[in-house]
Amino acid sequence: MTDIQELATTLDDAARRVRAIAPLTEAGPLDVADAYAVQRAVLARKAARGERLIGVKMGFTSRAKMVQMGVDDVIWGLLTDAMLVESTLDLSGLIQPRIEPEIAFLIGRRVHSAAEADAAVAGVAVGYEVLDSRYRDFAFTLPDVIADNASAAAFGLGPWHDPRDLGGIANIGLVMEIEGRLTQTGSSAAVLGDPMRSLRAAARLAEQAGMPLEPGWVVLAGAATAAVPLPRNAHVRISGAGLGSVAVTTA
Numbered sequence: 001m002t003d004i005q006e007l008a009t010t011l012d013d014a015a016r017r018v019r020a021i022a023p024l025t026e027a028g029p030l031d032v033a034d035a036y037a038v039q040r041a042v043l044a045r046k047a048a049r050g051e052r053l054i055g056v057k058m059g060f061t062s063r064a065k066m067v068q069m070g071v072d073d074v075i076w077g078l079l080t081d082a083m084l085v086e087s088t089l090d091l092s093g094l095i096q097p098r099i100e101p102e103i104a105f106l107i108g109r110r111v112h113s114a115a116e117a118d119a120a121v122a123g124v125a126v127g128y129e130v131l132d133s134r135y136r137d138f139a140f141t142l143p144d145v146i147a148d149n150a151s152a153a154a155f156g157l158g159p160w161h162d163p164r165d166l167g168g169i170a171n172i173g174l175v176m177e178i179e180g181r182l183t184q185t186g187s188s189a190a191v192l193g194d195p196m197r198s199l200r201a202a203a204r205l206a207e208q209a210g211m212p213l214e215p216g217w218v219v220l221a222g223a224a225t226a227a228v229p230l231p232r233n234a235h236v237r238i239s240g241a242g243l244g245s246v247a248v249t250t251a
């Protein structure tokens with residue numbers, strides 16, 4: 001039998017000690033349901049330390065990411081308030097940070113199922129996600145990365161826009177610059193053809209988990225491009241056509 005608490009402790013300790021570990025599945029089999037149970041057990045440990053759940057992040061919603069990571073199922077991870085970055089991010093607490101551009105949704109009312117997703121969007125923004133696999137070299141199987149909260153570490157958001165002002169979000173050009181150098185470009189179309197599909201997928205996972213998306217939550221739709229290593233003492237800007245931009249300085 002899988003010891004969910006033990007696996008959660010192993011992952012939580014790896015993050016807190018800033019030390020990579022071997023994938024959990026090297027020690028024994030782990031199915032997707034148990035992997036999500038581990039993910040939630042790690043959240044419970046964070047909650048006990050005062051962190052608050054403020055949303056979810058979708059993973060592997062673009063081919064670029066599936067190919068980069070060798071995983072091809074849409075998953076989610078859980079976002080807490082401690083992960084939200086204002087303008088600077090200290091990387092000393094991270095093992096092997098990477099950054100990627102994202103489209104973000106602000107949830108305006110409770111979402112129990114995919115049918116309720118579209119009408120619940122209160123805002124759309126350009127954002128970024130900082131990933132940090134707790135596994136050596138980002139090498140993992142699907143259950144491993146689910147247990148590890150989909151490699152989530154931190155995220156930042158640009159200004160919210162009313163979706164009705166945007167005329168659709170299916171083809172928003174995304175640009176990421178590190179130290180003023182163009183590092184990644186892509187389109188929101190890379191996210192399941194339209195990031196709205198990712199939001200509906202989040203709603204489906206919410207229904208399966210019996211954990212509705214709540215008003216005020218953020219949903220990160222998933223990266224449109226591959227992630228790139230995030231260096232220290234760097235200035236990174238992520239822009240979305242019509243959405244403005246968000247910047248982060250690392251230390």
Ligand code: OOG
Nearest residue numbers: 059060065150151222223
């Ligand atoms: C897993 C997280 C995937 C995305 O946007 O597709 C993800 C990883 O790449 O380590 O965040």
Ligand code: MG
Nearest residue numbers: 100129222223
């Ligand atoms: Mg991501």
